[in-house]
Amino acid sequence: MELAYKHPKSLKSIQTKYCPGCGHGVIHRIIAEVIDEMGLQNKAIITNPVGCSVWADLYFDFDSVQPAHGRTPAASTGIKRMLPDHLVICYQGDGDLAAIGTAEIIHAANRGEKFTTIFVNNAIYGMTGGQMAPTTLVGQHATTAPEGRDPILAGMGYPIRVCELLATLEGTKYLARGAVNNAVNTRKTKNYIRKAFEAQMRGEGFTMVEILSQCPTNWQMTSLESVEWLEKNMIAFYQLGEIKNTLSAPATAQAH
Amino acid sequence: MAEEIRLMKGNEAIGEAAVRAGCRAYFGYPITPQNELTAYMAKHMLAKGRIFIQAESEIAAINMVYGASSTGARAMTSSSSPGVSLKQEGISYLCGADLPAVIVNVARAGPGLGGISPGQGDYFQATRGGGHGDYYTIVLAPKGVQEAADLTYEAFSISEKWRVPVLVLADGLIGQMMEGVVFPEPIDPATLPRKDWAVGHVTEMHRPYNHVTSLNLEPDGLEAANRIRFERYGHIKEELVRYEEIDVDDADIVFVAYGTSARVCHGALEMARAAGMKVGLFRPITLWPFPSARLAGLAERGKRFLCVEMSMGQMVEDVRLAVNGKVPVYFYGRCGGNIPSQEEVFAEVKRLMAL
Ligand SMILES: Cc1ncc(C[n+]2csc(CCOP(=O)(O)OP(=O)(O)O)c2C)c(N)n1
Ligand code: SF4
Ligand SMILES: [Mg+2]
Numbered sequence: 001m002e003l004a005y006k007h008p009k010s011l012k013s014i015q016t017k018y019c020p021g022c023g024h025g026v027i028h029r030i031i032a033e034v035i036d037e038m039g040l041q042n043k044a045i046i047t048n049p050v051g052c053s054v055w056a057d058l059y060f061d062f063d064s065v066q067p068a069h070g071r072t073p074a075a076s077t078g079i080k081r082m083l084p085d086h087l088v089i090c091y092q093g094d095g096d097l098a099a100i101g102t103a104e105i106i107h108a109a110n111r112g113e114k115f116t117t118i119f120v121n122n123a124i125y126g127m128t129g130g131q132m133a134p135t136t137l138v139g140q141h142a143t144t145a146p147e148g149r150d151p152i153l154a155g156m157g158y159p160i161r162v163c164e165l166l167a168t169l170e171g172t173k174y175l176a177r178g179a180v181n182n183a184v185n186t187r188k189t190k191n192y193i194r195k196a197f198e199a200q201m202r203g204e205g206f207t208m209v210e211i212l213s214q215c216p217t218n219w220q221m222t223s224l225e226s227v228e229w230l231e232k233n234m235i236a237f238y239q240l241g242e243i244k245n246t247l248s249a250p251a252t253a254q255a256h
Numbered sequence: 257m258a259e260e261i262r263l264m265k266g267n268e269a270i271g272e273a274a275v276r277a278g279c280r281a282y283f284g285y286p287i288t289p290q291n292e293l294t295a296y297m298a299k300h301m302l303a304k305g306r307i308f309i310q311a312e313s314e315i316a317a318i319n320m321v322y323g324a325s326s327t328g329a330r331a332m333t334s335s336s337s338p339g340v341s342l343k344q345e346g347i348s349y350l351c352g353a354d355l356p357a358v359i360v361n362v363a364r365a366g367p368g369l370g371g372i373s374p375g376q377g378d379y380f381q382a383t384r385g386g387g388h389g390d391y392y393t394i395v396l397a398p399k400g401v402q403e404a405a406d407l408t409y410e411a412f413s414i415s416e417k418w419r420v421p422v423l424v425l426a427d428g429l430i431g432q433m434m435e436g437v438v439f440p441e442p443i444d445p446a447t448l449p450r451k452d453w454a455v456g457h458v459t460e461m462h463r464p465y466n467h468v469t470s471l472n473l474e475p476d477g478l479e480a481a482n483r484i485r486f487e488r489y490g491h492i493k494e495e496l497v498r499y500e501e502i503d504v505d506d507a508d509i510v511f512v513a514y515g516t517s518a519r520v521c522h523g524a525l526e527m528a529r530a531a532g533m534k535v536g537l538f539r540p541i542t543l544w545p546f547p548s549a550r551l552a553g554l555a556e557r558g559k560r561f562l563c564v565e566m567s568m569g570q571m572v573e574d575v576r577l578a579v580n581g582k583v584p585v586y587f588y589g590r591c592g593g594n595i596p597s598q599e600e601v602f603a604e605v606k607r608l609m610a611l
Binding site: 042043047054055061062066079107 | 311316317319323324349456467469470471
């Protein structure tokens with residue numbers, strides 16, 4: 001009898017260092033599933049960022065490169081330009097992408113670099129212990145926003161909607177926002193990833209899937225509370241769906 | 257077939273040498289006095305179907321080099337002092353991940369924005385690693401256009417052999433001046449072998465998956481990796497040290513100078529010899545590894561040294577370390593973008609001869 005639901009080949013079957021309820025693990029799994037389904041394990045290269053997913057190379061079973069904090073889009077540019085027929089995945093957190101690496105992501109997107117960014121938006125700096133991120137919601141607590149993010153009096157600014165920010169750039173071809181707080185959203189997100197990877201392999205231009213992701217540890221919640229909080233607060237601010245889709249070829253991906 | 261002699265600016269000669277060395281990817285950001293190099297690479301790399309990107313910053317450029325080098329391709333960036341400061345994080349990562357790369361610094365005078373005239377104030381940064389952590393880069397210092405081309409060409413293979421980034425430390429004068437130059441044979445990058453440590457082409461390479469990283473949270477693991485790298489540095493010190501000596505044998509005072517200041521010292525040496533003074537010139541070509549053993553040997557023979565630099569005195573510290581107090585080491589420097597004249601250096605040597 002054929003096994004209908006099995007561990008993806010592109011993901012090692014070892015225990016991760018992620019906290020219980022963390023979104024990173026789910027995201028790893030759906031990336032690995034798409035790579036398996038596309039038969040690209042031997043052509044995949046991931047740049048794992050400085051952040052909780054810095055050890056992605058322990059879990060993904062394919063080539064990887066670990067660049068400096070925020071410089072992943074620049075390193076991915078160098079890799080993809082040298083290996084245009086490979087699948088290059090630029091995995092980034094919100095601190096990595098939307099704070100220290102803002103210049104790198106904007107210019108990689110604007111050049112239409114043909115790799116795919118997986119942007120894990122957990123509205124917090126996970127690895128360093130819960131500091132405010134550029135994506136932290138107004139009023140959300142962080143160690144560096146002890147009274148909650150206050151854009152006006154404390155001058156902490158407003159949360160950045162990265163897909164919408166990048167959508168004005170002509171080099172961007174596909175910008176989608178998903179979430180991994182429940183099975184339905186996870187399936188949709190996997191579909192976005194597949195569309196982005198397929199567009200990358202066709203050489204269409206810059207593709208990115210932003211994924212709203214739970215960080216129960218630094219949100220100081222249980223896993224269950226964190227998926228509910230994401231649903232109620234993050235999705236209310238960060239609209240889900242395909243924010244921009246100017247792919248030329250007909251989308252071949254189906255919801256699985 | 258003998259190659260023709262071409263009259264070229266140093267910056268362009270460096271570019272042509274890199275193209276001939278099989279450089280597959282160049283990433284740069286505009287800064288004076290190296291702009292001709294970036295423009296040369298734009299024209300010639302794109303014409304050859306290779307990769308040229310004008311990056312959004314020097315930080316992005318060095319990280320593009322990091323990515324390209326991770327695939328085993330010959331990759332390069334160039335800049336001048338303020339831009340090279342921005343590259344230091346990336347250079348530290350390249351060293352931590354044992355990736356080859358060629359980085360050219362057509363140095364200017366600092367600190368800060370400083371000026372755009374030639375300087376040698378980046379010696380400490382170049383020879384002490386420059387970024388965070390325990391590491392060195394190989395540093396090659398040309399004295400003119402021909403040597404800038406030769407060292408740039410060779411920098412790629414040296415860097416690949418040792419898996420250590422190579423910094424070509426020129427200065428604004430060498431970048432801007434024109435001299436005759438004959439280039440080495442072009443290498444077709446397609447003929448260069450794939451690297452077993454690089455990412456990509458897994459199936460063709462029949463290898464396990466590779467992970468290019470400088471991360472190691474286990475203190476014992478990180479220490480072991482650093483120790484292995486330092487063993488390699490030991491071999492580099494044995495094999496790579498290069499210098500040039502002029503009239504050193506009978507000299508009482510030996511100039512120690514590199515790059516542009518060595519050219520000035522050569523002029524002062526000729527003035528001194530014409531006046532009957534026994535003066536020589538010792539010119540380090542590798543600034544790291546530094547030719548300490550040879551200098552120590554000359555100190556044993558009782559030579560005094562006059563270190564001449566376009567800085568407030570940086571290489572002089574390495575000279576003093578090398579001679580270890582055995583003989584006097586004097587210093588003469590100009591900075592701020594000033595180049596000492598051979599007359600003023602000659603005057604200094606006359607003063608010292610009278611001591
Ligand atoms: C240059 C530099 N600055 C700061 C850090 C410390 N640092 C490590 S991870 C991180 C934040 C990561 O947050 P994010 O990108 O949101 O990833 P997450 O852990 O939330 O997935 C920071 C600031 C670093 N490693 N390097
Ligand atoms: S700190 Fe947050 S992002 Fe990091 S592993 Fe834990 S839950 Fe995940
Ligand atoms: Mg985060």
